[in-house]
Amino acid sequence: MRITDENMQDKVLIVDTTHGGVKLATEFSKLNCEVYAWDIYHTLSEEQKKQLQIENVKLVDESFFLGGNKALVVAPIHSNLKYSVDMTHHDAVVYLLKEEIKIPMIEVTGVKGKTTVVHMLREIFKDTNPLILTSLGVEIKDKLLERNISITPASIITAWELGQKYNPGIYIWETSLGGTGLAQVGVLTNIAEDYSIASGTKTASQAKEQIFKDELVACDYDSYQKYYTQHEKKTNTFGLTEGNVKARDIKYGLTKTSFRVEVQGLKTVSGEILDDNFEVITFAPAPYHVENVLSTICASLTCGKSVESVKSGLENFHGLKGRTTIKHEGNTTLIEEINPGINVTAVKRAIGMVEHLPRSAVIFGGQYGVTCEEIDEESVSRVLDELSMDIGLILTDELGASVKDRITRNLNYWEECNDAVEYARAKGYQNVLLIYRSNLLDLEYR
Template sequence: MDLYRKKFAVLDLTHGGIPIVKSLAAAGNEVSGIDVYGTVKPETLLELEEKYGIHCSKNPLPASGFDIIVAPVHLDPAYPMLVEARAQKKDILSHHEIVGEILKNDSRLSGIKTVEVTGVKAKTSASSLLADMLSRHFEVVLHTSRGLEYWKAGISSLIYRGLSITPGSILVAVEKVFEAGLRPDFFIFEISIGGTGTADLGILTTLSPDYGIANNTALASEAKLQLVKLAKAGSILLINVGAKKALKAAKTDKVKVLTFKDPFSGQLSGISDQTADFVLETGSGTSALSVPPELVMPSDLPGPDDLSSSSRPTGLSSSSIGLLDSSRSTGLSSSSMPAGSTELQASPTFSSYGIRFMHRGKEILSASLRPGYNISAYRTAFVAASAAALELGIEPEAIISVIEGFRGLSGRMQEKEMNGISLIDNSNSGMDILSAEKALDYALLKRKDEKKKGIILVLGEEASQVCEGLPPELVQGFVEKFGTKCKQIILVGERMKTVNGKNISYARSLPEGLSKASEFAGGDDIILSSVKCFR
């Protein structure tokens, strides 16, 4: 698409619209930004007008004055400008589509491979694990809800914190990376509700549980299919076998489609192992590794020796938000392998709980897992990241090293201690009421197994705009159904004050909620933190 001398109206400056209008204006277009929700500060709008020449409005403008209307997939289709644009048969692009067009016109990205990850669950975990795996031979930039990170040799450094995972934030992430003087071999982008069509490899983690968007006129699963429908020719799509509508949409000759399945998706779909290219099995014990030669280095992507690696750039904070508790994963490395060997035994020093990774019925690697996190919460991430890493040329030894050194991500079912009290940390931007239920189930099992006494639950939201917030009515239902299983419930967020029940108190923020929880908890209790928040 020609992005020059067009008249654009970009709707919604709150959710990633600002970097889009800036990029379009810089490309020589006449751009108007519509603050649909009226949440952008007046000084920000004034800066857009005076510094960038972008006309801003808090009210709808006549659609007839524009060549192209750009709107997020979650915007109510009844918004006046969209109604007019459809009636006038104007071109309407999603934020994902326009970001894709902007990226295609960015010559700085030439030669850099891109991975995009979308889905309902496991996006951050799968992206982070894949970054660690790829970093064993490549330089990687990872953009997730945890921050913008540079990865090399299993070590992460923080580039920038504070970006969302809206498609528009990708534009900011790219600028921050080049401003830092970095030129990675791979970009990995976690993206909400879809893809931009520029990825060399796209990963769809899950489509369930589905939910309504655009004032409940559409399903999020349909919007996420942008990853499939916009996929560029010659790219690879790695899709959860349980995402049936995505597999149906991916029936095309222009892309390579691979499927994966974890034990949980198998329980949901009832699909046999033989229908998935990659399958994760869980259980105790481990077995030997056998590597099919065709999986070691796909011919259409560069190998580790084909790309040069420079030393770590200066000015980055080492291991600022690293994947592990330590800055480097531990486990088996290729240097410990006998020459010519094709089998690798998992380390016997780790937990006896293990996973087996199958490729079309043949076991290709297995690994033992460390304790300290809820393993079931990472099954989708393990299989998706491992399959992607194999497809992108990473040897199984490196994948095993990452998995066996993994200790969970902060805020994603990680076990910690707080003032000597056991803490299960499940507070993150993707937390929803189903996640809270699963976390409570896990805490109840832990209480039984470790003979703990009570559970102090911290539940709620720090900001209602974080991925559409945590609806108070769902929290009310949760409290009515599960409240008696908890010694005390501390609800976080202004909207939670409408929720009623026994043994309930309120807090304004996650830190305040945790502080109150530590006051209620005794040494034999468990604190469970399930708050929707940016971290």
């Protein structure tokens, strides 16, 4: 719900200090109200507790409710609180920033592809000095203002504060579990997996529906048809074969892919309806990369960006370090899929890049605990077990060790990722796909 100044309570309780609550509590403490914070997951450090104390934020627990206290309750969309919630964390960001956002804004949500789409949008909007927020950090003008920031709604406030002195012309934010409603254009990349949240009482698709608070939304066609058709009036869709923006005559390549873009009946922020047809060349070695490109095109055209700006921006995009990157070393092409959010769907999609390449191998592994959502070992083991015997399989690190006994086909295991890569090179594999579940900055494998 939206909270106005007129019905703002004298007391505010911020639930969940793990997912941005510390920042929200700090910001609310600057207003004329008493602020309380509930560390529901018990993750606050001593330093954070001292910071909140300095800001006059009082730490409480569930007894706050049992004592009959009245307050405006602010909780994340993924919480399963048994008490009434007045405002989500997304709504709190709107309340705190609604008078401060004075330039165009795009926010990107979805299950897969968010970070990549934001970086492609940055290339297209480069002439407007974009300030971007992704899980890789807050960036502007090739400056990294803060590294490894979370994509909880509260991080939008942090990014906004960091970027003000650089005079950005547009904000492009990656946000988890839906949008705030502050943007002219929202992007929903996909619902690749409709995982459960809030202790099984809600789903990702329900939470991400918040993106439709934005003025217009670029939405994956399949997700729109399955979950969101009630938002037809404000939605432009994209997809490989269906949607307002779709692809034709795709010619895949590891470093460059070309295809024709068909645009039909696309709504723009200026009220125009756009029909067009043009060719793009960009980094998109697999179908799911093309889907990311289509979402970027759909969002850009919805914002009113010219076709020429879209084409030149995409041509300047060569992949994203920490997502899909391709390296040529000697006789070996190394395709890296290094991502903290790798799940079964991502593994299937990545394997599609090498299934038809000669002398290929897949290295799979990584770490646990890099995101809240862990990987389904049984399902991913089945996917790896079904690999063609023409493709080598190499497992590594703790995730590889955990699944290797579930797999019946021939494989090799190396404890260290760098040893696995060197083994693949030594065996003469020409195309090596490394699927590794980790934060890129935590991985030093060569």
